[in-house]
Amino acid sequence: METTTAQSTPPVPPSPRGPKKPRKQAVLEVLGKTRLSPRLLRVRIGGEQYSHLRRSTQADAYVKLLIADPASGLQPPYDLDALREDTPELLPARRTYTVRHWDDEAQSLDLDVVLHGHGDDSGTAARWADEAQPGDRIALMGAGGGYTPEGSASSHLLIGDHAALPAIAASLESMDPEATGLVLLHLDEEEDLLELTRPAGVELRWVIGPRERLLEAVTALDLSAGTGLQVFCHAERALTKQLRRVLVADAGIPRDQISISAYWALGRIEDQFQAEKREAIGKIDE
Structure with missing residues (x-):
């Protein structure tokens, strides 16, 4: 009987990058809270591990x-x-929030949290923010980010809802004083209106009521002169997909001039929302 000698498979060389390192966590403390409107709560957190965050500009x-x-x-x-x-059911929930203000000198940052519902219906992060007390500890990872108003832009168009309000407010404060443009911000209730610091040449329009009114407001704009226009557009996922069609497919604004993504999805907690980004349902670009 003919026999064969098994040949061993050569070992796979280790990756030159080595094993993936776990992201560093910054453990900070709640320093205080400020109610900005009936449904928007600012939480200030800080501490010695502030430097563990990858500070984003x-x-x-x-x-x-x-x-x-x-x-x-x-x-x-x-x-x-x-x-x-060992115990995946105990994994902490991850919730993503825009940094409204950084204070490097005080080693603190502000997070603006939208409050919705009551009790168990309020959502994990909203419930944490509402119940947080000075001295409470919280772990954070980050920071990420991908948009800043460009000084070279001929004009700016910022579109968003309550969840995007902190990012839009921070963006307005970072603009050149001579910047021009338009902000369309949707809120469910008029009582949540805020005064936002912005350049004199940037108009702010609040869109109050059903979120579909934001799509109507964007559709009604004359976007034919899109050359040099920089766009920031972030809202609920289904609405953001519709807004993307108006801005890119209909108005023809170059995709590289637009920062667009969903900040949340109706009927989804963030874990589901983030997982679905890899699926067809979660893709904004067609």
Whole structure:
């Protein structure tokens, strides 16, 4: 009987980058809270580990909060790999929030959190923010970001809803004083209107009521002179897809002049929303 000698497969050389390092967590403390409107709460957090955050200079800089169920008994920082392996049901929820203000000198940052619902219906992050007390510890990762108003832009168009209000407010404050443009901001209720600092040449229009009115307001704009126009457009996912068609397919604004993505999706918690970004339902660009 003929025999063959098994040949061993040569070992795969290790990746030159080595194993992926876990993201560093910054464990900060709640320093205070300010109610900006009936449905918008500002939470100031800070502490010695502020420097652990990758400080972003983008106007739409964001961080991810790690919020553990109080009943779990977990305290930050979290060993996410061990939890994922042994007790995935205890993994802290991740929630993404725009940094409204950075204060490097005071080693603190402000997060503006939209409050919606009551009790268990309010959402993980909204409930955390509403119940947070000075001295409470919270773990964060980040920061990310990808948009800042360009001084070379001929004009600016910023479109968003309540969730995008902090990013739009921060963007307006970062603009050149001579900048021109238009902001369309949707709110469910007029009582949540805020005074926003902005260049004199940038008009602010509030769109109050059903979110479909934001699409109507954008559709009614004359966008034929889109050369040099820089656009920031972030809202609920289904609405953002419709806005993308108006801006790109209909108005013909070059895609590289537009910062556009969904900040949230109706009927989805963030874990589902983030996972669906890899699927057809979660894609904004067609």
